[in-house]
Amino acid sequence: MSIEQIRVSEIFGPTIQGEGALIGQPTVFVRTGGCDYRCSWCDTLHAVDSAHRDEWCPMTPEAILMQVEILSGGNPLTVSLSGGNPAIQPLGGLIELGRKEGYRFALETQGSLAKDWFADLDVLTLSPKPPSSGMTTDWQRLAECVEAAGPETQTVLKVVVFDEADYAFARDVSDRYPHLSCFLQPGNHTPPAAADTDATIDMAGIMERMRWLVDRVTSDKWYAATVLPQLHTMIWGNLRGV
């Protein structure tokens, strides 16, 4: 029995991954609680704001995997480790345990904290936060994350873009790591408050930024970029648990 417990905000699925490199692929989400960032437009405050920490359940890797197995019907699939910032949780044991059963693991983090178990992931999405978030990227820490993942893990970049400053930031990030795929994602100005489970969403605004982003990328001839919206937001709005 592992002694290190993981703070879990929610486990749900299977549904499809709504964004980034694995868009459209079936997955079960394990969302951990707690974050070292406070992004202005955070869309998962219920897993970030410590006012909600009573809702975060300490679970062993074995208990989490059991829940994932129940949800997936025992058929291995990709487990998406999300947050909050899942990198602040001791997830190495869960990944090791799950991989033995045939599960694959993808993790998304802002890249503020490197862990040696990044090398055991199938996919690591590093999503440094642009100026509009109000956060500042520690480039040394980000470099440590890329290094920790090593050659066996598929590492990709993903940057949320609201405006020109964010776009310039995305270009900078991509220029630092030209060998990594870079996903650009239009921002959502209407994230749900922590207590909302089905807040109204500004779909027209998101689509307008999506069109702008496509124009921006193509007029810059930045053909190595991939531009994708959050599909789950388009399909289910801000509804939680899908």
Added chain:
Amino acid sequence: MSIEQIRVSEIFGPTIQGEGALIGQPTVFVRTGGCDYRCSWCDTLHAVDSAHRDEWCPMTPEAILMQVEILSGGNPLTVSLSGGNPAIQPLGGLIELGRKEGYRFALETQGSLAKDWFADLDVLTLSPKPPSSGMTTDWQRLAECVEAAGPETQTVLKVVVFDEADYAFARDVSDRYPHLSCFLQPGNHTPPAAADTDATIDMAGIMERMRWLVDRVTSDKWYAATVLPQLHTMIWGNLRGV
């Protein structure tokens, strides 16, 4: 100068690829005119119905590549060969010419006709048509297409799904080629007529089928499938040329 001419319906871009394996990636589209199929829900009748053949311009590979280079600003990117059924056109010379300049080529076809130049593609999307289309798949021909593409080309399956019969068809196709990635795409009941450039689209219906398809795939534990809508339809509606 090549003597074989290609019938071109339209060349446009760069925009993003809206569906399938390359979703979100910048691309220039070369849409050829003419098709051996007449799908009931065809969304590119202007490139299929021979009533429009006067709009299809015979072009040499050199002229097509020149147009692609102008649109892309001379920076190589992925060229998406679409139709109609582009496999009925002599595209081998264009692909050879473009690859020398660093362009990549992706082609989508129903898989009714195999060409040896499939082996020179970067990505071949085989999209056999489900029962709702009114068409019947020739399985031998489809097998010839997979074989023609060979090991160097990334070959993927994509099936449009409107209903249960289509879904069963998709499972059958995937079972025949378990080593190929399979993309499921909710159908669009409101394709534009050939003359319309901006017809109203039943977005609610598409999203409803999208949710149904995700439910269907996850309750079947078909975790190898990828479920993706037509992003360009969601972003630009039925508008042509994006």
